[in-house]
Amino acid sequence: MKIVVGHLYPDYLNIYADRGNIAVLARRAAWRGHELDVRGLGIGDPVDQAAYDLLYVGGGQDREQALVAPDIAAKADGLKAAVEAGTPVLAVCGGYQLLGRFYRDRDGSELPGAGVLPLETMAGDRRMIGDVLLECEFGARPRTLAGFENHAGRTLLDPGAEPLGRVVAGHGNDGESGYEGCRLANAVGTYLHGPLLPRNPWLADWLLGTALGEELEPLPDELEREAHAVAAERARRRGGRS
Numbered sequence: 703m704k705i706v707v708g709h710l711y712p713d714y715l716n717i718y719a720d721r722g723n724i725a726v727l728a729r730r731a732a733w734r735g736h737e738l739d740v741r742g743l744g745i746g747d748p749v750d751q752a753a754y755d756l757l758y759v760g761g762g763q764d765r766e767q768a769l770v771a772p773d774i775a776a777k778a779d780g781l782k783a784a785v786e787a788g789t790p791v792l793a794v795c796g797g798y799q800l801l802g803r804f805y806r807d808r809d810g811s812e813l814p815g816a817g818v819l820p821l822e823t824m825a826g827d828r829r830m831i832g833d834v835l836l837e838c839e840f841g842a843r844p845r846t847l848a849g850f851e852n853h854a855g856r857t858l859l860d861p862g863a864e865p866l867g868r869v870v871a872g873h874g875n876d877g878e879s880g881y882e883g884c885r886l887a888n889a890v891g892t893y894l895h896g897p898l899l900p901r902n903p904w905l906a907d908w909l910l911g912t913a914l915g916e917e918l919e920p921l922p923d924e925l926e927r928e929a930h931a932v933a934a935e936r937a938r939r940r941g942g943r944s
């Protein structure tokens with residue numbers, strides 16, 4: 703099968719190797735005989751909900767976010783329709799913030815978001831940086847996610863909104879709530895860079911499986927499991943929210 707991926711703002715929102723997530727999706731799809739067809743979605747490009755099997759957006763500094771914010775707000779209808787239709791979405795850090803209602807940056811400027819995820823973000827004075835470990839529930843199985851965070855933003859989820867996971871080590875959404883990320887239908891927002899997917903292959907397979915409408919057979923993943931274990935141990939050594 704061909705899996706069509708809409709990659710939002712590949713030239714603006716791509717820090718801390720976030721583009722590596724696309725490489726992992728492509729490789730894990732190919733190992734199962736599928737092909738990833740990645741199409742850039744830039745400023746002014748409409749989001750036709752039916753055209754994409756998966757949507758992805760990476761992270762970025764305040765400056766890059768300011769350049770794309772008005773455009774992602776203008777894409778709100780297409781993005782909302784995609785999420786409502788169950789399209790799997792992975793949004794990382796700056797992209798995650800801009801899927802919410804707004805991101806108020808360190809200068810106090812309010813960057814409009816797409817308002818797809820039930821959250822808003824305000825930048826704080828101190829950046830939240832370091833290895834992170836989460837516990838999350840996907841399907842019946844408890845899972846862990848290990849990654850790296852580097853953000854000034856403090857994200858507040860609306861009451862009743864579903865976080866991605868519980869923080870075992872690290873700051874997470876705001877360094878206080880004890881939660882990280884947000885889930886809505888098949889959309890996943892997170893602060894976790896790294897890139898995220900090489901050391902968390904189960905999430906890559908969940909995204910691909912959801913796009914294909916099937917549960918993928920797990921792969922051996924020795925190296926990936928080792929990378930996860932190393933990242934998780936580093937996060938644990940860092941301890942709770944320091």
Ligand code: GLN
Pocket residue numbers: 717760761762763764767794795796797825852853854855856
């Ligand atoms: N600029 C945003 C912040 O500092 C997002 C940073 C990022 O994508 N790593 O919170």
